[in-house]
Amino acid sequence: MRSDWARSYGQDRLPRYTSYPTAPHFSAGITDTHYRQWLAALPAQQPASLYVHVPFCRAMCWYCGCHTSLTRRDEPIAIYTAALRREAGIVAETIGHRHPISHIAFGGGTPTIMSPDLFVDLMGTLRFAYDVLPDAEIAVEIDPRTLTAAMADALGQCGVNRASLGVQSFDPAVQRAINRVQGFEQTANAVQSLRQAGVGKVNFDLLYGLPLQSVDSCLDTVARCIALRPDRFSVFGYAHIPSFKKHQRKIAEATLPDSPERHRQSEAIADALIAAGYVRIGLDHFALPEDKLAIALQAGRLHRNFQGYTDDNASTLIGLGASAIGRTPQGFVQNAVTTRDYLARIAEGRLATVRGYLLTEDDRFRADLIERIMCDMAVDLPEVARLHGRAPDSAIVDHARIDSLVADGAVMLLDDRLSVSHGAEFLVRSVASAFDAHLARSTAVHSRAV
Structure with a gap:
């Protein structure tokens, strides 16, 4: 079963979800x-x-x-x-x-x-x-x-x-x-x-x-x-x-x-x-x-x-430092990537920030969903939704992906509690991607899921 899962989902290019949005x-x-x-x-x-x-x-x-x-x-x-x-x-x-x-x-x-x-x-x-x-x-x-x-x-x-x-x-x-x-x-x-x-x-x-x-x-x-x-x-x-x-x-x-x-x-x-x-x-x-x-x-x-x-x-x-990413409660920031640009900004007495992201309420909701599934291999959709004042049925973006994972036995969905099956932990990025509202319109190149 594990080898079948690796063949079915392993070629997907997905984020590592060390942040959301990425x-x-x-x-x-x-x-x-x-x-x-x-x-x-x-x-x-x-x-x-x-x-x-x-x-x-x-x-x-x-x-x-x-x-x-x-x-x-x-x-x-x-x-x-x-x-x-x-x-x-x-x-x-x-x-x-x-x-x-x-x-x-x-x-x-x-x-x-x-x-x-x-x-x-x-x-x-x-x-x-x-x-x-x-x-x-x-x-x-x-x-x-x-x-x-x-x-x-x-x-x-x-x-x-x-x-x-x-x-x-x-x-x-x-x-x-x-x-x-x-x-x-x-x-x-x-x-x-x-x-x-x-x-x-x-x-x-x-x-x-x-x-x-x-x-x-x-x-x-x-x-x-x-x-x-x-x-x-x-x-x-x-x-x-x-x-x-x-x-x-x-x-x-x-x-x-x-x-x-x-x-x-x-x-x-x-x-x-x-x-x-x-x-x-x-x-x-x-x-x-x-x-x-x-x-x-x-x-x-x-x-x-x-x-x-x-x-x-x-x-x-x-x-x-150059390229360093930070986060505050409001959003993400990133410093100038090249050492030359970074040094120039610091020499001028400026912060080195060159780009970032302002979090929305939807982002915060999805970030919590993704963090819990990545950390716990399970997420209680109604509980996370309640904390954010959202409806549980708004959590999943890619229903086709979840339906496929459930049909293949890699994911269990019971009473709106989603969990990764034993032996399918290596597919957790694929599960997390179903909550990602930005992924479908992303042009970024990511690593293979497996």
Whole structure:
């Protein structure tokens, strides 16, 4: 049955629903003027989250879908970090007070590409400009190939308490095909350095659907990773969109697995992680039972944002850096995508906002529906509708899709409570898309559903 579902729905190109509406619907009609007004209106006592984007790497991984660029020199990184510190100050001045911060996430690119001194200075600026709460989660994405002992020590010194390490695959043939050669010992040494430095929580990022990848190579990678006992895993399907990321053209499409094979890889990884004691979290995360993410799932407090699944319930996300996306209760904003444009705006003392989206009441309704199905694999349509003053029968936009999923046994619909069947969790994006009022008129290119 699962393979039939993968064949029937796997080729659909759908959003990952880390936001609703998704970023392709942002427009230049939302400007820095809107963002200034939204920041100034933030409730003073409601904690916000920070996302800091560092768009630099030393080498390009051919699978990468992030906004990043290569640099061999340290000067551009120092200039950019200075701009981040300036932007943090501009945003704080606009808010008008030291706003409480409950989560900080550094993404990229490779955030640890900056020197330890630059990272310490940047964290000092953030703590000066904002009221970083004592129990705040501070997370950073790390390339184990470039992590130094000095940088690990700096992370610990700055209060970083969670690190996400890119692994992807330990298969040498796959690594060569994606231009990311990374030995197991490099990864193990990075984990040891981080834990010794006081960075107590470690996540691993894996990919399936890569060129030359097989179920056996996926399982070998998982077995090696489990030996290091990370707290969480993120397991994403490779999104091959060479029209969007030109470096992906270096990957031969003939070497990529089809949707049924991608599904077999995904489920083999999931089964191995569950057998090792990890709890499946939504579509693509796994966590140890004592991890905060697993606890949030059990308590019905799981959320989804641009970093994936999270226990962060802040309604405001402040994005710093080129291409960074933020959210306030009013809507979404995004900074200038290119580093050059971003630096120019910050040098002028301006917010770097270049586009965004003003949420409607219908958007808020659909965002809640989609978040619940993505997080809980189920949604009570009358209950969500009641919270938004809507009729339950207005929830589903694409009835044909839901009818098809129900007929195929992938979805159950009983008394207006919709749930994803056991074994069909990998189709949750297809289910969520039935609530998406923007999808039918979207021209954006998305990754395959499976």
